[in-house]
């Protein structure tokens with residue numbers, strides 16, 4: 001059956017017209033789906049019984065059940081959801097002073113193979129549909145009785161390897177009649193699939209783009225991230241320049257600091273050279289050690305030194321707060337480990 005949450009508002013209107021319904025009916029349904037807690041067509045009380053029956057026959061409403069929920073000592077919550085076909089994904093809820101933020105997964109598994117990331121440890125199964133991406137947000141909101149204000153595409157999967165569904169999900173998240181989360185409060189992080197960075201730049205979205213950089217030489221980056229063999233640092237930077245020119249938006253570069261790997265003064269200098277003059281920001285992430293992983297976290301002292309060097313050299317850098325590491329909910333720790 002078709003998942004009704006796979007359609008953005010324009011598409012849903014077309015679907016409705018195809019079954020002889022007025023477009024404003026689609027808008028009513030859209031509002032029920034994204035601005036209330038309802039999980040059945042029967043609760044859509046401003047629709048006729050006849051239409052509700054018709055919808056029930058055509059569409060599923062895709063309501064996730066929570067397989068497991070864990071809470072960190074810092075308040076971060078991690079959900080394991082059954083995506084209704086026996087597969088499971090993880091979603092993380094973080095609470096900040098400015099509101100709630102959800103980290104969504106975009107795929108079941110990941111093909112990228114980054115050596116430091118736990119999501120690599122599970123086989124790639126399939127892309128999530130846009131409705132399946134969106135339902136992570138709705139299920140968390142229902143469970144916690146909250147409205148979230150920020151979405152980051154930083155869970156399991158490579159968002160640009162599931163490009164169309166991610167863009168469509170963004171349209172639903174961003175629609176004032178849908179989840180109504182402003183584009184500036186939506187971030188997409190990519191390991192660096194260069195052609196998609198160009199495409200994303202041309203979308204004319206106001207979302208934030210994060211790039212997982214992590215190293216400044218091709219040798220080191222390829223060792224950490226196999227994607228660098230397909231698109232090297234030079235190609236990646238060219239795409240970033242294009243993005244900045246096209247959108248006039250700042251890029252956020254993620255750089256996970258690992259001991260004796262990419263944390264030296266030499267590395268910091270190379271990073272300054274690479275990013276000099278670019279409209280950007282560096283997000284330093286203390287690397288989280290994964291099972292059987294060879295990378296371990298830099299010391300706090302080294303992380304601070306690295307940050308200060310960047311800031312002293314006119315590259316704005318901040319250290320990402322580590323949230324949820326005690327429940328394996330921090331960066332790179334998601335892997336649906338409870339399902340064998």
Ligand code: SAH
Pocket residue numbers: 114116117118153154155157158159189190191192210211212213254255256285286287288289290331332333
């Ligand atoms: N697939 C996307 C989203 C990944 S998660 C991407 O690659 O960008 C968000 C960030 O966490 C990425 O920058 C990713 O490289 C980083 N990350 C992955 N594993 C990590 C780990 N063990 N410690 C710290 N950061 C990690």
